[in-house]
Amino acid sequence: MRKLPLLSLLLSLSALACSSSAPPEPPGATNEECHDANTPGCVVTSGQQRITSPNVSSADLGTLVDGNTAFATDMYKVLRSEPGNFFYSPHSISSALAMTWAGARGQTETDMAKTLHFDLPQDKLHPAWNELDLELASRGEDAMGSDGQKFRLNVANAVWGQVGYPFEKAFLDVLGLHYGAGMHVVDYVGAADQALELINGWVATKTEDKIQKILSPGSINSGTRLVLTNAVYFNAAWQTPFEEANTKNAPFTTSAGATVDVPMMQGHIEAPYAQGADYAAVELPYDGRELSMVLVLPNDLDAFEGSLDAARMNEVVSALSEKLVDTRMPKFKFESKFSLVDPLKTLGMGVAFSEGADFSGINGTGGLVITDVIHQAFVAVNEAGTEAAAATAVIVGETSAPEPAAITFDKPFLFFIRDIATKQVLFVGRVADPS
Incomplete structure (x- = not known):
């Protein structure tokens, strides 16, 4: 059977921007509500409003x-072969693929769950994602962003479906109930350029122009049937900012062994600190102390990366x-940009990219296959705080004053940004050459 396009693209974005108010919708954005999938330019809702108080146990x-x-x-271990700096948002990738998983069945559902470590059944996992995103959206009520505006950590989802295509109501219900995603009706067959402009415009708006063209003209075509988009917007000031006057050029030894001069920030900061047998680490809280960046300076980068797993990460934090x-x-x-097809295949999700893929939960009949997963991310760290953005495109086609500790990040190091209460890791990166 010839593969029909399911998801021309599943975009998940994480971003940080510099405006305190909600950004306007992009020109030409579809926002008129309707209840059939036969009118381009409107938004089809499943009839189900997002659950804003999900009944999710702390265990789930x-x-x-x-x-x-x-x-x-797991993704870090695969991506570590990338040379130099890299940065990605596991939260963005997992969230985008969770929406896709809602339509997976059979071996495809099983293999995706194993790869993504979705250890809850469908009827519990999607409510848990809803609870997690609502928790994150509640952060930073009285905190500041790195740009002097309010702290922002916002999550948004949208779906872009082919006009007239028979999407399963149960699939749209999951997206509406747990991800707040209505379906924007577009015409990939007769007006692909307009669909491209609408999706890119939405992404650019939600990421404050950090990612302006996640889709290129070749990303969608007449075989595209559905695009799911997820956006995470983040902007936070440090709890204790670095003084700009203390920033001086200092040497940094890159992963290639070269020495470069870089602007080195310096500050005496009350912060969580740890020193293990093969690393030192410090946690720098953001304003409000609800999120933080944990920086890890290994004695031997390659050896530490080889040992990195969830238990090791939790060991450092503990x-x-x-x-x-x-x-x-x-x-x-x-910035970083790479295809995640090979990493996801390596981690065990190969069936989703094969002729044997089963996404019949989306259209009732199947014939859908993921053809590419593209991830792009941006991060900026300075004296005031952190700015970050990431996008994932899943393309599916028809076919008392103690003695102070000291830590100097003058050689390659790892870092991850996490929500302290839930322990959710939002971003992960490696700095091999900050110059």
């Missing part, structure tokens, strides 16, 4: 976060204790 939420952490470190820390770290800003 913990199981979801533990699984997400395991996937985050070892942290409050201390006065003379912290020196470089300012840095960089």
Whole structure:
């Protein structure tokens, strides 16, 4: 049977921007509600409003976060072969693929769950994702962003479906109830350029233009049937900002062994600190102390990366204790972009990319297959705080004052941004050369 396009693209974005108010919808954005899939330019809702007070046990939420952490470190082990700096959002990738998983059946459902560490059944996992996203959306009520505006950590979802295509009501209900995603009706067959503009416009708006063209003209075509988009918007100031006057050029030894001069921030900060046999680490809270960045300086980068898993990450976090820390770290800003097809196949999700894929939960008949998963991410860290953005495109086609500790990040290091209460890891990165 010839494969029909399911999801021309599943985009999941994580971003940080610099405006305190909600950004306007992009020109031409569809926002008129309707209840059939035969009118381009409207938004089809499933008839189900998002559940804003999900009945999710703490055990189920913990199981979801533990699984997400395991996937985050699994992905790190595969991506570590990337040369130099890299940055990604496991939260974004997992969230986008969770929406896709709602339509997976049979071996495809099983293999995706194993790869993504979705250790809850469908009827519990999607409510848990809803609870997690609502928890994250509640953060930073009185906190500041890195740009002097309010702290922001917002999650948004949207779906872009082919006009007239027979989507399963149960699939749309899951997206509406647990992800707040209505379906924007577009015409990939007769007006692909307009669909491309609408999706790119939505992404750019939700990421404050950090990611302006997630889709290229070749990303969608007449075989596209559905695009799911997820956006996470983040902007946070440090709890204790670094003084700009203390930033001085200092040497940094890159992963290639070269020495470069970089702007090195410095501050005496009361912060959680740990020193293990093969690493030192510090946790820098953001304003409001609800999220933080944990930075890990290994003695041997390659050996530490080889040992990294969820247990190792939790071991580092558990070892942290409050201390006065003379912290020196470089300012840095960089982007990463890579295809996740091979990493996801390596982790066990190959069936979703094969002729044997079963996404019959989306259209009732199947014939849908993922053809590519593209991830792009941006991060900037300075004296004031952190700015980050990430996008994932899943393309499916028809076919008392103690002695202070000291830590100087003057050689390659790892970092991850996490929500402290839920322990959810939002972003992960490696700095090999901050210059």
